[in-house]
Amino acid sequence: MSEDALVLRDVWKIYKTATEEIPVLKGINLTVRQGELAIIMGPSGSGKSTLLSIAGGLENPSRGNVIVGGVDITNLSEDELTKIRARKIGFVFQSFNLIRNLTALENVMMPLIFTGIYSWKQAREIAQKMLEIVGLKGHEEKFPRQLSGGQQQRVAIARALAPSPDIILMDEPTGSLDVDSASRVLSLVKWLNEAFGQTIVIVTHNPEIAELASRTFYIRGGQIFEQPPTTTLADKVKEVKASTKKGELEKLQLELLKIKLDALESAAREGKISPEILDAELKSLEARIARLEKFIEK
Numbered sequence: 001m002s003e004d005a006l007v008l009r010d011v012w013k014i015y016k017t018a019t020e021e022i023p024v025l026k027g028i029n030l031t032v033r034q035g036e037l038a039i040i041m042g043p044s045g046s047g048k049s050t051l052l053s054i055a056g057g058l059e060n061p062s063r064g065n066v067i068v069g070g071v072d073i074t075n076l077s078e079d080e081l082t083k084i085r086a087r088k089i090g091f092v093f094q095s096f097n098l099i100r101n102l103t104a105l106e107n108v109m110m111p112l113i114f115t116g117i118y119s120w121k122q123a124r125e126i127a128q129k130m131l132e133i134v135g136l137k138g139h140e141e142k143f144p145r146q147l148s149g150g151q152q153q154r155v156a157i158a159r160a161l162a163p164s165p166d167i168i169l170m171d172e173p174t175g176s177l178d179v180d181s182a183s184r185v186l187s188l189v190k191w192l193n194e195a196f197g198q199t200i201v202i203v204t205h206n207p208e209i210a211e212l213a214s215r216t217f218y219i220r221g222g223q224i225f226e227q228p229p230t231t232t233l234a235d236k237v238k239e240v241k242a243s244t245k246k247g248e249l250e251k252l253q254l255e256l257l258k259i260k261l262d263a264l265e266s267a268a269r270e271g272k273i274s275p276e277i278l279d280a281e282l283k284s285l286e287a288r289i290a291r292l293e294k295f296i297e298k
């Protein structure tokens with residue numbers, strides 16, 4: 001069973017301009033396991049955003065492989081990649097990227113529809129639950145302009161989380177927020193990771209975010225280095241667990257993963273997903289379900 005949410009294998013990125021070749025990533029090897037919160041730091045221009053775009057299948061590596069939740073996304077067709085990305089990867093950007101003329105609820109429903117596996121009714125039900133989880137119950141029918149920056153970022157997080165992706169990738173998620181909103185968003189991120197078991201990778205300059213990490217990486221000179229943990233993560237976990245009702249979120253997460261399992265199986269019966277991809281996706285989903293069930297039984 002696949003316990004690795006993200007694997008980068010010897011990933012290179014060389015940008016070509018008219019006059020030169022710029023090697024930005026030089027053979028990156030990185031494994032993020034399910035349930036980890038990994039932070040990637042590094043100087044400006046070191047390739048953090050490039051790495052995140054490649055990990056999320058938004059950009060192709062010049063060489064090497066990207067494996068998300070057991071599926072190698074490196075050589076998929078554009079059509080397959082779009083659907084896999086929607087099911088397996090959630091993105092949160094600095095600028096929220098919400099669609100202006102859709103309500104909060106509709107924004108969260110969009111990626112669910114893009115997965116090609118959820119019905120309209122399932123998408124609506126999941127989107128409602130997600131907005132409740134991020135503390136935005138009652139704001140479902142508001143448009144982005146009617147929400148504060150922090151609330152918009154929470155909609156963006158609900159949207160990223162809705163399809164129960166194997167991994168959420170965040171690029172400077174608090175970059176455009178004031179201190180108060182940033183701290184609310186950070187608490188949410190920490191809570192989703194610790195209590196919800198969501199795997200998250202964050203690219204940031206913000207040392208406060210780095211304090212949340214279970215693993216910290218630095219990019220420099222095209223290479224990646226892991227910094228040994230220095231903070232006492234166990235204390236942070238205790239703090240978060242104390243503030244959430246025991247088992248409730250895990251049960252909700254399990255419910256959502258089971259809806260996804262049903263949706264995947266019916267999509268496969270209708271021939272919407274190839275057997276190879278279905279097989280890899282089921283393995284990853286079953287590993288996540290088993291992990292949660294074990295946790296709930298404790």
Ligand SMILES: Nc1ncnc2c1ncn2[C@@H]1O[C@H](COP(=O)(O)OP(=O)(O)OP(=O)(O)O)[C@@H](O)[C@H]1O
Nearest residue numbers: 015016022024042043044045046047048049050051
């Ligand atoms: N499409 C492109 N064509 C050519 N060069 C590019 C392209 N995209 C990025 N680069 C270069 O690649 C390098 C890495 O850029 P990237 O945005 O990944 O860095 P970063 O670490 O995220 O920077 P910052 O912290 O400032 O956001 C930079 O030198 C940038 O100029």
